[in-house]
Amino acid sequence: MTAPEQAAVLVDPDEHRGGTGTARFVLRKVIEAVISVLLVIVLFFFLFRMLPGDPVAAMTRDRVTSPQQIAELREKMGVDKPVLVQFGTYFWNLLHGDLGESRLLNNGRPVADMIGERLWPTILLVGSATVLAVIIGLWLGIRAAWRRDSFFDRAQTGIALTLWSVPQFWLGLMLLVVTNGLFPSRGMHSPDAAPDVLSQTLDVLHHLVLPCVTLLAVFYAQYMLIMRSSLLGEMNADYLTTARAKGLRDDLVRKRHAVPNALLPTTTLVFMQFGQVVAGAVTVEAVFSWPGLGQLTYDALHGPDLPVLQGVFTVLASAVVLMNLLAELLYRVLDPRVRTS
Numbered sequence: 001m002t003a004p005e006q007a008a009v010l011v012d013p014d015e016h017r018g019g020t021g022t023a024r025f026v027l028r029k030v031i032e033a034v035i036s037v038l039l040v041i042v043l044f045f046f047l048f049r050m051l052p053g054d055p056v057a058a059m060t061r062d063r064v065t066s067p068q069q070i071a072e073l074r075e076k077m078g079v080d081k082p083v084l085v086q087f088g089t090y091f092w093n094l095l096h097g098d099l100g101e102s103r104l105l106n107n108g109r110p111v112a113d114m115i116g117e118r119l120w121p122t123i124l125l126v127g128s129a130t131v132l133a134v135i136i137g138l139w140l141g142i143r144a145a146w147r148r149d150s151f152f153d154r155a156q157t158g159i160a161l162t163l164w165s166v167p168q169f170w171l172g173l174m175l176l177v178v179t180n181g182l183f184p185s186r187g188m189h190s191p192d193a194a195p196d197v198l199s200q201t202l203d204v205l206h207h208l209v210l211p212c213v214t215l216l217a218v219f220y221a222q223y224m225l226i227m228r229s230s231l232l233g234e235m236n237a238d239y240l241t242t243a244r245a246k247g248l249r250d251d252l253v254r255k256r257h258a259v260p261n262a263l264l265p266t267t268t269l270v271f272m273q274f275g276q277v278v279a280g281a282v283t284v285e286a287v288f289s290w291p292g293l294g295q296l297t298y299d300a301l302h303g304p305d306l307p308v309l310q311g312v313f314t315v316l317a318s319a320v321v322l323m324n325l326l327a328e329l330l331y332r333v334l335d336p337r338v339r340t341s
Helices: 003-010 020-048 055-059 067-077 083-095 111-146 151-164 168-179 197-234 238-245 250-272 274-288 293-301 306-334
Strands: none
Touching: 020 083, 020 306, 111 151, 111 197, 111 250, 111 274, 111 293, 111 306, 151 197, 168 197, 168 274, 197 250, 197 274, 238 250, 250 306, 274 293, 274 306, 293 306
16 A cells, blocks of 8 residues: 555545534534424324323313313313414424423423423432443443353343343332332432431432332343443454553453443443433332422323423433434544544
């Protein structure tokens, strides 16, 4: 290979084009993310209209109301108009940051305020479970792969495969039975907790144990299995043989060479699996009455409280799309081979 040909190989295509390749890639991914969010908004709006139950009938279930009052209420809520007209009004309000008002859970209260109150508990639960699942899953996956076919590898793989297939709500119920009152089974706060910051923090952490362990037990298994598979694929690579031939110790070969390359698919998986963690949190929050977005969704389904359902799913779907966008952008940064494709 001549010197000009070698130089051409070493030049990053994005760098040669002044970064326009990266700019086009980012712009295309952002446009795809926006389109995905818009499609989700449209899908959920019409999907929730197919749910059984009439919100007006639910609101007047325990009250004596005349047909005229019911008609006035339907007109006030806007459900007397054609579905396409309702969607146009909803989408126009959504563009202005208005998610609507609750009709059943908190009649007349803005949905944005309700979501804002429930967002922090969900972030605490999902964030804690995700961080612990990533740390434990990667640690076990690395050691299982490096000790392939050992008792440790077979035991950890079997446990991970079992937990990965277990429904979260069932595991949560089993933990309630096994712990037998050792940890709180409902809510986020105890009414008799002392008002100081330390006592309140410890009380929240005490309530967090069971729902966090439930999510952790299921989702760490994915990271463990993916990390194990990715590292096994790197272990026979030529660059590891070269590193060993240079006299590097086995643990240094693993830490400096094998693990960083094997982390690429696992790192992006953390972002891409965010949607599954949030979906699992819905059922887990319902089991443990954790006052987050999952519990809010569960309560709104009984109405159904359509504005609350639409607002929650719009926020959750937007978060999932954003995480997938970050995963694609991060993978492009971490793996130069993607930039050259």
